[in-house]
Amino acid sequence: AASKPWAGRFSEPTDAFVEAFTASVGFDQRLYREDIAGSVAHARMLARQGILSDEESEAIVAGLGRIQAQIEAGGFAWSVPLEDVHMNIEAALTAEIGEAGKRLHTGRSRNDQVATDIRLWLRNEIDAISEALQRLQDALLDLAEREAATILPGFTHLQVAQPITFGHHMMAWQAMLERDAGRFADCRARMNQMPLGAAALAGTSYPIDRAYTAELLGFDAPCENSLDAVSDRDFAIEFVAAASILMMHLSRFAEELILWTSAQFAFIELSDSFCTGSSIMPQKKNPDVPELIRGKTGRIFGHLMALLTLMKGQPLAYNKDNQEDKEPLFDTADNLRGSLKVFAEMMAKLRCKPERMREAASQGFSTATDLADYLVLKGIAFRDAHEIVGKAVAYGIQEGRDLAQLSLDELRRFSPAIGSDVFDVLSLDGSVAARDHIGGTAPAQVHAAIARARSRRAST
Numbered sequence: 447a448a449s450k451p452w453a454g455r456f457s458e459p460t461d462a463f464v465e466a467f468t469a470s471v472g473f474d475q476r477l478y479r480e481d482i483a484g485s486v487a488h489a490r491m492l493a494r495q496g497i498l499s500d501e502e503s504e505a506i507v508a509g510l511g512r513i514q515a516q517i518e519a520g521g522f523a524w525s526v527p528l529e530d531v532h533m534n535i536e537a538a539l540t541a542e543i544g545e546a547g548k549r550l551h552t553g554r555s556r557n558d559q560v561a562t563d564i565r566l567w568l569r570n571e572i573d574a575i576s577e578a579l580q581r582l583q584d585a586l587l588d589l590a591e592r593e594a595a596t597i598l599p600g601f602t603h604l605q606v607a608q609p610i611t612f613g614h615h616m617m618a619w620q621a622m623l624e625r626d627a628g629r630f631a632d633c634r635a636r637m638n639q640m641p642l643g644a645a646a647l648a649g650t651s652y653p654i655d656r657a658y659t660a661e662l663l664g665f666d667a668p669c670e671n672s673l674d675a676v677s678d679r680d681f682a683i684e685f686v687a688a689a690s691i692l693m694m695h696l697s698r699f700a701e702e703l704i705l706w707t708s709a710q711f712a713f714i715e716l717s718d719s720f721c722t723g724s725s726i727m728p729q730k731k732n733p734d735v736p737e738l739i740r741g742k743t744g745r746i747f748g749h750l751m752a753l754l755t756l757m758k759g760q761p762l763a764y765n766k767d768n769q770e771d772k773e774p775l776f777d778t779a780d781n782l783r784g785s786l787k788v789f790a791e792m793m794a795k796l797r798c799k800p801e802r803m804r805e806a807a808s809q810g811f812s813t814a815t816d817l818a819d820y821l822v823l824k825g826i827a828f829r830d831a832h833e834i835v836g837k838a839v840a841y842g843i844q845e846g847r848d849l850a851q852l853s854l855d856e857l858r859r860f861s862p863a864i865g866s867d868v869f870d871v872l873s874l875d876g877s878v879a880a881r882d883h884i885g886g887t888a889p890a891q892v893h894a895a896i897a898r899a900r901s902r903r904a905s906t
């Protein structure tokens with residue numbers, strides 16, 4: 447077995463199973479790039495402060511560069527006895543450059559090292575996720591623009607409520623995703639403080655310059671408190687919480703798409719390239735992609751609970767428990783990125799069936815509220831108007847006809863205040879066009895909302 451950097455005070459070798467049990471290199475090797483970037487910045491700072499010589503620092507930086515190339519070429523032999531990505535790379539560096547490699551860890555601990563690596567890694571992930579989220583929003587904005595005037599029934603309790611426009615419906619999801627993007631941006635801003643210099647927990651006795659290292663690594667500042675820096679993982683929890691809220695939105699949205707592709711709704715058609723068939727039923731075209739996104743939401747909620755529970759019992763400062771933060775984080779980021787990517791592509795290829803949506807909106811008395819509002823305009827109190835329209839609806843149900851299909855004479859039986867202008871308000875287009883204020887479903891308002899969303903996007 448490779449000799450352990452901490453072997454000095456031990457007289458017995460590590461139990462073979464314990465060695466494998468405590469190792470994290472199987473998954474944290476994924477942090478190699480951030481680990482090397484952190485080491486390069488640390489070495490440069492040490493040389494600038496006169497703690498290392500320039501030659502030593504240059505040898506370290508060059509050696510780490512060669513190791514990175516070796517890892518990326520797939521030629522690096524990761525060692526389980528060397529436990530984690532940090533000790534693997536440090537051992538390889540010493541093998542590569544000799545004495546200077548042993549000086550890299552001056553004024554540093556794996557505790558501040560790993561806390562830095564994760565933040566660097568998560569910062570990149572958040573940037574990629576924000577981009578993917580933006581692409582999904584763009585797809586929704588384009589779809590909303592194309593279908594700004596397409597009418598479908600709006601639902602409450604999954605019962606037909608009032609006619610709305612498809613563009614307005616898409617913009618509801620866009621609004622939620624825009625808040626999700628804000629949550630990731632907030633999380634990134636709070637996270638972007640550098641743990642390096644905290645060392646094991648108390649700081650270090652070397653004359654380090656934390657502000658310089660932070661600047662080299664693109665952090666806004668060094669963490670204020672060394673104990674906090676090495677021990678808290680609230681930033682990881684915050685990230686997975688933002689991811690969970692986003693997945694909750696995607697899951698609801700996916701659920702609608704699944705319903706809408708069913709023969710009973712038939713409001714939309716997903717591209718064949720995003721669906722699969724059945725091995726037994728030849729007619730099937732299944733909405734697997736939205737179903738899988740709905741399903742993946744569960745594991746991400748699970749990761750949130752895992753991280754909260756991981757932290758809740760830990761006294762200050764670093765504890766080995768924290769090694770368990772990585773797999774939930776990696777899995778969250780991977781599945782979130784995949785879900786966003788496939789969702790954006792699926793939405794770009796989605797086809798509406800406007801005739802079917804209109805037909806569904808014209809059933810279920812979706813303009814009953816418009817008739818009540820019409821009666822109020824004619825001087826009737828809303829509660830009385832509600833009662834009058836309720837009776838007209840009961841009559842329509844009995845006759846098997848919608849309100850707009852009743853004759854003026856039939857309608858006037860419920861109120862003499864009804865005139866021939868009533869048919870304007872009973873029409874689906876009249877109903878949506880009437881909701882013409884900020885946040886309303888009128889096509890003109892959908893276009894205005896799209897324009898505002900695009901200008902907010904341009905200004906961020």
Ligand code: ARG
Pocket residue numbers: 470474530556557560766768769770
């Ligand atoms: N692999 C460890 C982790 O992921 C690195 C830090 C270990 N530090 C220690 N003192 N054991 O947290």
